Amino acid sequence: MSDIITQLKVLKLHGMADCYAELKSQGASGATASLDSSEWLLRQLLEAESNDRGIRSIRYQINAAKFPIHRDLLGFDFTQSKVDEQLIRRLATMEFTDGAQNLVLVGGTGT
Numbered sequence: 001m002s003d004i005i006t007q008l009k010v011l012k013l014h015g016m017a018d019c020y021a022e023l024k025s026q027g028a029s030g031a032t033a034s035l036d037s038s039e040w041l042l043r044q045l046l047e048a049e050s051n052d053r054g055i056r057s058i059r060y061q062i063n064a065a066k067f068p069i070h071r072d073l074l075g076f077d078f079t080q081s082k083v084d085e086q087l088i089r090r091l092a093t094m095e096f097t098d099g100a101q102n103l104v105l106v107g108g109t110g111t
Helices: 002-010 014-026 037-064 085-092
Strands: none
Touching: 002 014, 014 037
């Protein structure tokens, strides 16, 4: 098994390497009985790799942008700001892009 993990890492498939042992021990559950167990394992590994690459891409982009610290809506204190919390949370869902609507934010420097 470690030979497979080593090969995955050599191929730079770190997401697959990280979850291979766990998935191999799980095996195909009853919900995936209709699928061949090797197909189930491959699907799970591909999904893990895709998720891992997405996370690493975001991490790289944040580092490349040289933001001094990471900030997100979870840590934002709406009591210290004059913004409408419900509006900001609704905009964060990005539903306005489904209707091809524009969003313009106007404010002073740093807002």
